Amino acid sequence: MGHSGGGPAAENRSGLVAAEDLLLFVNAAITATGQREFRSGAAEQQLSLAFLHEYVQVNHRSLYAAALALDINDHNAALIVERLLRSAREATAEQKRTEGRLIAARLALLPPQRVYRLFRALRTAGVNNRRTRAVQRDWLTARPDLGLDAVKYRRGLKSAVRHVHLPVRALDAGPLKAGPLDADRTGELGDFLFRPGVRARYGHPLLDAHRRAHYEQQAVYELPFTVAQGFAARHRIPPERFLERITPRMTRLEKLRTAEATGGRTGERELSELSLTRLALYALSLPRAERAARRTVLTAALRSAARRAAGPGAGAWGRVSAVLDDSYSSYGSGVKRRRPLAVALAAHFLLEALATAYRPHWTSGLSDPLMAHPVGPTPLGTRILDALADSPDRLVIVSDGWDNAPPGLAGEVLRLWRTALDPGRATAVVHVNPVYDADGFDVRRLAPSVPTVGIRDAEDLPALVEIAQFAEGRTGPAELRAYLDRRSERFLRRYERRNPEPGEGRDGEGERA
Amino acid sequence: MNGIDTTGLTAGPAQVWGGIRLVPLLRDTPVAGLRLHRDLRGTDGTDETDELDKAEKTEEYEGPCGGVSYVPHAFVADWSGDGGHGAAYGTRLGSGDGSADPVRIPVSPHRRPARRIRDSGRRGAGRSSRATDRLRFLPLQLALAGYLSLHFRGPSIAWDEWSRSALQRGLSPREEAAYAGTSVPGLGEALRVFEIHPRQCGVLLYTADALAAAFVVPHPDDYRALHGTLMEDLYGELVYHYAYYARPVPTFEARLGDGRNMRTLADLRAAARRAETVWRRDHDSVLAAGLLSGGYRFERVYTMDRFTLQRFLPGFVPGREQHIGELIRDHKGRTAYLKTFRLSEAQVRRGHLLDALQREEWHPERTAAALGTSVEELVRRITSAGFGALLKHGATRSRT
Numbered sequence: 054m055g056h057s058g059g060g061p062a063a064e065n066r067s068g069l070v071a072a073e074d075l076l077l078f079v080n081a082a083i084t085a086t087g088q089r090e091f092r093s094g095a096a097e098q099q100l101s102l103a104f105l106h107e108y109v110q111v112n113h114r115s116l117y118a119a120a121l122a123l124d125i126n127d128h129n130a131a132l133i134v135e136r137l138l139r140s141a142r143e144a145t146a147e148q149k150r151t152e153g154r155l156i157a158a159r160l161a162l163l164p165p166q167r168v169y170r171l172f173r174a175l176r177t178a179g180v181n182n183r184r185t186r187a188v189q190r191d192w193l194t195a196r197p198d199l200g201l202d203a204v205k206y207r208r209g210l211k212s213a214v215r216h217v218h219l220p221v222r223a224l225d226a227g228p229l230k231a232g233p234l235d236a237d238r239t240g241e242l243g244d245f246l247f248r249p250g251v252r253a254r255y256g257h258p259l260l261d262a263h264r265r266a267h268y269e270q271q272a273v274y275e276l277p278f279t280v281a282q283g284f285a286a287r288h289r290i291p292p293e294r295f296l297e298r299i300t301p302r303m304t305r306l307e308k309l310r311t312a313e314a315t316g317g318r319t320g321e322r323e324l325s326e327l328s329l330t331r332l333a334l335y336a337l338s339l340p341r342a343e344r345a346a347r348r349t350v351l352t353a354a355l356r357s358a359a360r361r362a363a364g365p366g367a368g369a370w371g372r373v374s375a376v377l378d379d380s381y382s383s384y385g386s387g388v389k390r391r392r393p394l395a396v397a398l399a400a401h402f403l404l405e406a407l408a409t410a411y412r413p414h415w416t417s418g419l420s421d422p423l424m425a426h427p428v429g430p431t432p433l434g435t436r437i438l439d440a441l442a443d444s445p446d447r448l449v450i451v452s453d454g455w456d457n458a459p460p461g462l463a464g465e466v467l468r469l470w471r472t473a474l475d476p477g478r479a480t481a482v483v484h485v486n487p488v489y490d491a492d493g494f495d496v497r498r499l500a501p502s503v504p505t506v507g508i509r510d511a512e513d514l515p516a517l518v519e520i521a522q523f524a525e526g527r528t529g530p531a532e533l534r535a536y537l538d539r540r541s542e543r544f545l546r547r548y549e550r551r552n553p554e555p556g557e558g559r560d561g562e563g564e565r566a
Numbered sequence: 567m568n569g570i571d572t573t574g575l576t577a578g579p580a581q582v583w584g585g586i587r588l589v590p591l592l593r594d595t596p597v598a599g600l601r602l603h604r605d606l607r608g609t610d611g612t613d614e615t616d617e618l619d620k621a622e623k624t625e626e627y628e629g630p631c632g633g634v635s636y637v638p639h640a641f642v643a644d645w646s647g648d649g650g651h652g653a654a655y656g657t658r659l660g661s662g663d664g665s666a667d668p669v670r671i672p673v674s675p676h677r678r679p680a681r682r683i684r685d686s687g688r689r690g691a692g693r694s695s696r697a698t699d700r701l702r703f704l705p706l707q708l709a710l711a712g713y714l715s716l717h718f719r720g721p722s723i724a725w726d727e728w729s730r731s732a733l734q735r736g737l738s739p740r741e742e743a744a745y746a747g748t749s750v751p752g753l754g755e756a757l758r759v760f761e762i763h764p765r766q767c768g769v770l771l772y773t774a775d776a777l778a779a780a781f782v783v784p785h786p787d788d789y790r791a792l793h794g795t796l797m798e799d800l801y802g803e804l805v806y807h808y809a810y811y812a813r814p815v816p817t818f819e820a821r822l823g824d825g826r827n828m829r830t831l832a833d834l835r836a837a838a839r840r841a842e843t844v845w846r847r848d849h850d851s852v853l854a855a856g857l858l859s860g861g862y863r864f865e866r867v868y869t870m871d872r873f874t875l876q877r878f879l880p881g882f883v884p885g886r887e888q889h890i891g892e893l894i895r896d897h898k899g900r901t902a903y904l905k906t907f908r909l910s911e912a913q914v915r916r917g918h919l920l921d922a923l924q925r926e927e928w929h930p931e932r933t934a935a936a937l938g939t940s941v942e943e944l945v946r947r948i949t950s951a952g953f954g955a956l957l958k959h960g961a962t963r964s965r966t
Contacts, residue, residue: 091759092759380761381761381762382759382761417764428762428764429761429762429763429764430578430579430581430590430761430762430763431761434820434838435838438831438834438835438838441831442831457579457581457761458578458579458761458763459579459818459819459820459841459842459845460579460580460581460582460817460818460819460820461817461819461820461821462820462822462838462841464819465819465820465821465822465838465841466822466834466838468822468825469822469825469828469834469837470834472825473825473826473828473834474825474828474829474830474831474834
């Protein structure tokens with residue numbers, strides 16, 4: 054990492070530095086969640102990540118904001134939004150405008166509980182500039198049903214409304230759509246949040262159900278699952294009966310989680326709704342005997358999820374070989390259980406869909422991917438040799454970058470392959486890494502000649518392979534800039550087509566004054 | 567035979583974490599007919615190992631394993647059948663049917679060892695109660711005193727009084743310094759991130775590239791079950807200090823040259839294989855040389871079927887790397903089980919002294935002559951080594 058200097062000669066160099074810094078940052082923002090990994094602890098991760106954010110935000114502010122348009126994870130997206138809003142003073146009017154649009158689009162993608170948590174963090178930090186308020190107001194008024202939020206994320210909503218100084222009456226008119234709006238109902242959201250007990254009944258069915266659930270068992274089943282759980286415990290409803298009757302109110306993930314916890318089975322329909330990586334995580338969470346028993350169902354679900362993820366790219370990658378890491382370290386950690394292995398498994402099915410001819414090479418020598426299990430050392434070098442022997446058009450390596458049997462062999466094999474055996478680059482090689490290395494401020498690389506990119510969901514593989522060409526250093530910073538602009542444009546278009554009115558938060562605050 | 571035969575064991579590529587280097591020892595085929603004592607493995611039908619262990623059972627090696635079983639020294643387990651825990655005093659070979667239960671030292675509950683700490687810290691309460699019934703190590707002091715007293719035995723003339731007190735309190739007031747694995751910096755983390763090979767039957771443990779301990783078992787399943795116990799093992803003070811002051815040791819990265827003569831993928835593969843062979847040779851001749859070179863005195867303890875349990879002592883040559891340990895050989899002399907403890911320099915010197923005393927049957931004048939010194943000097947050395955009390959008793963005895 055360096056710092057941007059002035060002068061025309063330094064410009065190109067600083068451009069290169071910025072490109073490198075951004076790739077480093079994107080790798081981190083995709084993989085790191087500040088949680089414990091196999092080889093580094095949570096505190097280490099957070100420290101390392103905090104430094105990266107600080108560095109990129111201060112030195113390359115517009116690139117920092119542009120990262121919101123990439124496939125970074127929610128944890129880092131929330132961090133970026135928070136930091137951008139906290140440091141509004143350092144941005145130019147033009148930057149503020151772009152940032153506002155990117156923030157609004159990204160917030161719409163984040164799960165609501167994360168957004169409420171972000172708002173609370175802003176409030177705790179005392180960030181209350183006009184732009185922050187506008188961003189929050191826009192997000193709140195765009196919520197499909199604030200009544201639901203009031204019941205489900207009561208504390209979050211309360212804190213946000215207070216922070217924004219929003220007249221709650223204003224919220225009633227728009228989002229509180231359920232049921233006819235008569236004079237009686239104006240202000241009931243405010244009453245619900247701030248003056249509980251003042252109303253004998255609410256017009257909004259959820260708010261009313263919440264009121265009744267305090268003394269009426271029947272009303273419990275009208276509430277969202279997480280809220281109903283608390284009431285069920287209070288009414289001492291037996292768990293089996295509660296689960297049976299609340300099922301229609303559960304979300305997809307809640308159903309899946311409950312089925313796992315109670316040892317029940319997830320049906321084919323639920324499986325078909327899951328994304329590829331989540332499906333892989335689910336399959337790996339099953340005991341191996343059960344995986345064997347449900348082989349057809351699971352394989353079919355994984356295949357169809359992979360086809361969906363591949364989309365029009367299916368079959369476009371030619372002959373593909375993959376080296377997939379199922380060594381002991383692919384277990385991940387207690388908080389990110391089997392994540393690296395799940396990414397490898399999902400990548401296996403995705404590559405199968407993307408390729409015309411596909412050959413996997415698991416480090417353990419595994420031949421039945423559904424039975425994948427984190428065990429043994431990582432003889433990555435030997436497996437890469439095996440994969441290269443297929444003479445593929447493209448070699449994809451999914452690994453945490455630790456190569457220990459023997460150490461460094463993978464790097465040496467790749468280096469000699471590039472310099473001595475395939476200098477013409479007939480085979481494209483890319484290394485995707487699901488694990489953030491806190492010490493290196495990046496994902497671990499295998500060899501300088503092979504581009505490495507971080508990955509969180511296998512579905513992002515095609516987009517990441519695109520980024521990988523920049524990591525290889527053969528395309529310049531100008532191309533990267535153009536690529537980022539394209540991505541941002543696409544990202545914003547997709548969001549703004551759905552929400553055509555530009556809210557206040559998306560404008561720079563200067564214009565509003 | 568005065569060396570350790572490692573036929574059938576090959577060193578795998580080392581894995582390095584900080585100052586700790588772990589070299590796996592691999593077997594192509596496990597040693598047939600010898601397993602850990604079944605009570606230690608807890609194979610009573612219920613499988614208490616966690617999900618990871620369970621799936622890692624190496625199916626390919628499931629063969630007849632009735633044969634002979636062994637109980638390593640100072641492992642704690644339930645042998646009595648009534649729930650009472652005992653620690654094995656010295657390694658035993660048995661028939662595997664429980665008829666040859668080892669001599670054991672009862673371990674009272676309040677002296678339960680370090681294992682506890684780990685139990686409470688690990689996932690899930692259900693499993694931890696299981697784990698307490700499984701293997702366990704002795705309290706540090708007891709295990710150490712027992713371990714070393716097997717080697718630094720008292721005089722061969724039996725002293726009821728001395729041997730009773732030595733058994734009860736160790737060679738007190740003199741104590742050997744050793745460190746539990748939990749207090750060796752970085753060892754726990756190194757063992758946790760170590761990726762066990764499917765054929766792995768042992769490990770060589772280095773701190774700051776000095777060989778700290780060797781551990782070999784006959785079967786990969788045994789190794790898998792015991793890998794974590796290296797953490798609760800005892801290590802010499804040298805090991806502790808090396809680990810404490812060591813900087814991260816370098817990994818021996820594979821190097822394949824500049825590729826000038828490389829034409830095909832087969833060339834590349836051959837180069838990779840060559841690099842591995844070179845590494846293995848270097849390892850055996852440089853890193854593990856201190857352990858594998860001869861000069862040991864072996865003492866046969868048990869023989870059963872084809873297996874012989876032996877203890878070995880080094881030559882106690884001051885200034886050289888010296889290990890004590892136990893091993894089981896099969897009928898061809900190959901090592902089936904091995905556990906070593908690296909002595910510190912002070913321990914080597916004490917061993918040297920005790921050795922000389924024992925050779926001369928603890929006769930002060932004769933020992934002094936053998937060491938080429940005076941009786942006064944010998945007495946001073948014995949006292950400073952912490953054997954003063956012993957000497958007083960012995961001296962009066964030898965004059966009557």
